[in-house]
Amino acid sequence: MAGYALKRLMTEYKELTTRPPEGIIAAPIDEDNFFEWECLITGPEETCFANGVFPARITFPQDYPLSPPKMRFTCGIFHPNIYADGRVCISILHAPGDDPTGYELSNERWSPVQSIEKILLSVVSMLAEPNDESPANVSAAKMWREDRAQFEKIADSLVRKTLCLPASEI
Amino acid sequence: MNTGNPDARRHHQAPLGIVNMISKSSFPSVESYLALSLCVAVIASATVFTTFHSQPELQKLLEEELRNNTRLSSAYGLNIEALSGNTLFQIAHYILSDTTLIWVAINSYFAILAMCTKLIIKLTFKELARHEETVARQAFLSYILLTVVYLSVVTGPQKGHRVMPWMIWGGVCGFLSHLQFVTCQRLKYTSPSCDRGSQKVSILSVFLFIVSIAMSVMVSRFQQHLEWQPAVLLYFDCLLALFRSTYILFRCTSSSRLFSFNPDSVRHFNYWLELITNFVCELIQMFSYAQLFVVSPGLNLTSLFFLYHMKLTYNCMREQLGRHRTHKKIFEHIENSYPCVKAANSDDRCVVCWELLGTSRRLPCSHQFHDWCLMWWLAQDSSCPTCRCIIPSPQDQLREADANSTTRVVFNGGTFGFVHFPQFHIDLGPFLSSLLGRAAEPSEEQLQTMLEQVREMFPQMSTEAILTDLRQTGMTQTTIENILEGRIGVNPSLLPGALDDELSDESENEIEYEEPIEVIQEPDNGRQRTWTKLSTSSGDEELSYYEIQRAQMIETYRRKYLASDKAADLRAMGITE
Numbered sequence: 001m002a003g004y005a006l007k008r009l010m011t012e013y014k015e016l017t018t019r020p021p022e023g024i025i026a027a028p029i030d031e032d033n034f035f036e037w038e039c040l041i042t043g044p045e046e047t048c049f050a051n052g053v054f055p056a057r058i059t060f061p062q063d064y065p066l067s068p069p070k071m072r073f074t075c076g077i078f079h080p081n082i083y084a085d086g087r088v089c090i091s092i093l094h095a096p097g098d099d100p101t102g103y104e105l106s107n108e109r110w111s112p113v114q115s116i117e118k119i120l121l122s123v124v125s126m127l128a129e130p131n132d133e134s135p136a137n138v139s140a141a142k143m144w145r146e147d148r149a150q151f152e153k154i155a156d157s158l159v160r161k162t163l164c165l166p167a168s169e170i
Numbered sequence: 171m172n173t174g175n176p177d178a179r180r181h182h183q184a185p186l187g188i189v190n191m192i193s194k195s196s197f198p199s200v201e202s203y204l205a206l207s208l209c210v211a212v213i214a215s216a217t218v219f220t221t222f223h224s225q226p227e228l229q230k231l232l233e234e235e236l237r238n239n240t241r242l243s244s245a246y247g248l249n250i251e252a253l254s255g256n257t258l259f260q261i262a263h264y265i266l267s268d269t270t271l272i273w274v275a276i277n278s279y280f281a282i283l284a285m286c287t288k289l290i291i292k293l294t295f296k297e298l299a300r301h302e303e304t305v306a307r308q309a310f311l312s313y314i315l316l317t318v319v320y321l322s323v324v325t326g327p328q329k330g331h332r333v334m335p336w337m338i339w340g341g342v343c344g345f346l347s348h349l350q351f352v353t354c355q356r357l358k359y360t361s362p363s364c365d366r367g368s369q370k371v372s373i374l375s376v377f378l379f380i381v382s383i384a385m386s387v388m389v390s391r392f393q394q395h396l397e398w399q400p401a402v403l404l405y406f407d408c409l410l411a412l413f414r415s416t417y418i419l420f421r422c423t424s425s426s427r428l429f430s431f432n433p434d435s436v437r438h439f440n441y442w443l444e445l446i447t448n449f450v451c452e453l454i455q456m457f458s459y460a461q462l463f464v465v466s467p468g469l470n471l472t473s474l475f476f477l478y479h480m481k482l483t484y485n486c487m488r489e490q491l492g493r494h495r496t497h498k499k500i501f502e503h504i505e506n507s508y509p510c511v512k513a514a515n516s517d518d519r520c521v522v523c524w525e526l527l528g529t530s531r532r533l534p535c536s537h538q539f540h541d542w543c544l545m546w547w548l549a550q551d552s553s554c555p556t557c558r559c560i561i562p563s564p565q566d567q568l569r570e571a572d573a574n575s576t577t578r579v580v581f582n583g584g585t586f587g588f589v590h591f592p593q594f595h596i597d598l599g600p601f602l603s604s605l606l607g608r609a610a611e612p613s614e615e616q617l618q619t620m621l622e623q624v625r626e627m628f629p630q631m632s633t634e635a636i637l638t639d640l641r642q643t644g645m646t647q648t649t650i651e652n653i654l655e656g657r658i659g660v661n662p663s664l665l666p667g668a669l670d671d672e673l674s675d676e677s678e679n680e681i682e683y684e685e686p687i688e689v690i691q692e693p694d695n696g697r698q699r700t701w702t703k704l705s706t707s708s709g710d711e712e713l714s715y716y717e718i719q720r721a722q723m724i725e726t727y728r729r730k731y732l733a734s735d736k737a738a739d740l741r742a743m744g745i746t747e
Contacts, residue, residue: 004522004523004543007523007524007525008523008524011524012524017715020719023723025716025719025720025723027714027715027716027719030297032295032296032297033297033299035299036299038716040720040723042723042727050731050734051727051728051730051731051734052727052731053720053723053724053727062358063546065522065523066522066546066547066550095550096550096551096553111551111553111555111556111558112521112522112543112547112555113521113555113556156736159731159736160731162724163724163727163728163731164724164728165728165731165732165737165740165745166740166743166745168739168740
């Protein structure tokens with residue numbers, strides 16, 4: 001419709017390769033199709049996800065940046081704000097019109113100011129500070145509130161798995 | 171998770187009409203069709219050649235027959251004497267006199283066209299994205315459906331001999347329109363100075379233009395042999411092809427580097443070009459349906475079919491004009507309310523398109539955007555993209571106007587008078603029903619059927635929630651999408667994994683925390699293996715930038731992890747690197 005999508009995605013890719021942000025990699029899966037990306041984000045330090053390298057997929061709509069992309073983790077991450085199938089639920093990825101949770105202010109939602117880098121940084125901070133007010137994964141939120149030790153154990157076993165290390169014995 | 175997303179799988183199961191279903195299934199795929207036609211063609215040509223070799227007298231007979239055929243020489247001015255001796259010509263005549271062989275020949279012709287289309291698309295665009303392929307498939311199947319009905323009208327039972335030329339014509343038109351459709355889809359999201367593969371696209375656009383001109387020239391030369399009705403239909407086809415090719419040609423030129431210095435006026439030009447072309451094409455299509463409606467013998471199902479398509483194109487045109495009016499109002503609002511200012515720094519960029527700002531509009535909050543970027547954003551939201559402060563826009567009153575116009579469309583549908591058709595368009599899936607505008611308010615019975623369909627997929631959803639949404643959307647598919655996107659309440663129990671979690675929640679506490687770990691472990695064995703492989707062969711030249719980075723990243727963080735407190739047990743086991 002508007003016709004910026006491809007140009008902008010190419011610019012973002014160039015930006016990400018020339019000035020890669022710390023702990024984040026993102027690239028189109030196939031250089032002929034700029035609308036499907038794969039990315040890796042690392043768990044924020046001093047959290048239970050620290051040092052984990054989590055793969056995810058981002059799918060862009062044709063009218064990007066007017067509409068938000070969709071992001072989905074492919075490593076089975078267990079987190080209050082990530083659905084069991086990996087879809088990420090954060091306010092900046094919701095289009096201005098819809099509000100699935102009823103908790104968000106419209107100014108927290110998607111705007112063309114966001115970029116792939118900003119989305120990924122937001123996801124990193126979401127990993128560090130889960131929002132259990134409007135959880136996407138209820139049992140994860142419950143565990144996060146009530147049994148933090150178990151939550152951290154699950155997170156740690158995932159971190160080891162993403163690093164190809166043997167699971168802990170305990 | 172690697173095996174594909176559950177949303178897609180769920181969509182596959184949704185029974186949403188013939189065209190939709192076929193376009194989503196992999197059968198009939200082009201490859202299988204090509205293979206089948208190749209087999210048939212090989213068998214048929216083998217038969218023809220053995221007949222020619224085993225029966226030398228057949229050649230003489232054919233030569234005689236050709237010589238006596240005066241119609242050919244009188245109508246097309248061909249030199250029959252010379253040609254009748256030619257073996258190729260004899261073979262052609264032999265094929266044309268045998269009904270089965272004619273169909274084999276037509277089929278091979280279609281197969282060749284399909285192969286060419288596939289080849290051209292592959293050469294120009296490499297791989298099509300999945301959604302592009304679905305849309306293209308849908309459009310093509312609709313085209314085939316239309317052509318079949320069209321053939322049944324123009325030929326009719328008494329004029330069977332006319333089928334062949336029409337099929338040949340239909341093949342060329344289908345070939346051309348499919349290529350044009352795919353190219354248009356691609357051009358939609360390319361923008362000025364985006365030179366990715368643009369050279370190939372330009373070559374294709376020139377090719378399409380030449381083919382459509384050749385088609386028009388051919389029609390004008392053969393016009394004298396035709397009656398006026400088929401001639402008009404042919405001219406409509408030619409006009410359509412010409413307009414679309416011209417559009418593609420212009421669009422390619424405007425998107426080339428030549429005009430990249432002035433992106434805003436290119437956007438302006440593209441907008442008007444698209445609007446005018448779409449409108450004109452719809453108009454031509456409507457005329458051609460109208461003509462078919464007039465030509466079709468008596469009032470029967472086919473005439474209803476054409477009437478229905480006339481209404482579709484009419485609605486499409488209306489909708490387009492409505493959208494254009496919205497855009498125009500927003501544009502006027504932008505022009506009247508916000509001053510055009512030069513950017514403070516020459517390297518400031520527009521946050522929407524990330525291109526240099528230059529002279530652009532300044533909002534009251536002092537953020538600057540290109541005219542068109544601002545227009546597209548304001549068409550869906552009424553706040554500043556940068557600071558989210560609410561800016562007065564004509565959006566709200568426009569929404570009201572939109573709502574009014576939709577009700578009017580519904581009213582038209584009501585007076586249309588065909589009982590079966592409202593269901594029919596639901597069947598045709600999002601492509602056509604989106605053209606129809608908002609579907610008519612579904613009746614209580616329809617709602618129940620739709621509810622059952624949705625319940626089949628989501629037994630855990632509450633009936634009221636589904637019904638409420640169905641009343642709003644009027645379409646099963648939209649509701650299903652709403653549920654999948656999580657727009658109907660937050661109900662995490664939609665997800666298979668979460669469902670298990672919740673069940674275990676209620677049963678036993680001990681199992682509760684084991685469950686998620688299992689969810690995590692199951693999908694990833696394959697991935698682990700590839701990663702280990704990659705990290706050992708990170709020096710390999712064939713690996714892409716991303717893969718090298720990934721391997722390095724995992725290496726680094728593994729080392730960091732092993733150095734941390736958490737890895738005490740691993741170090742005890744002797745794993746340090």
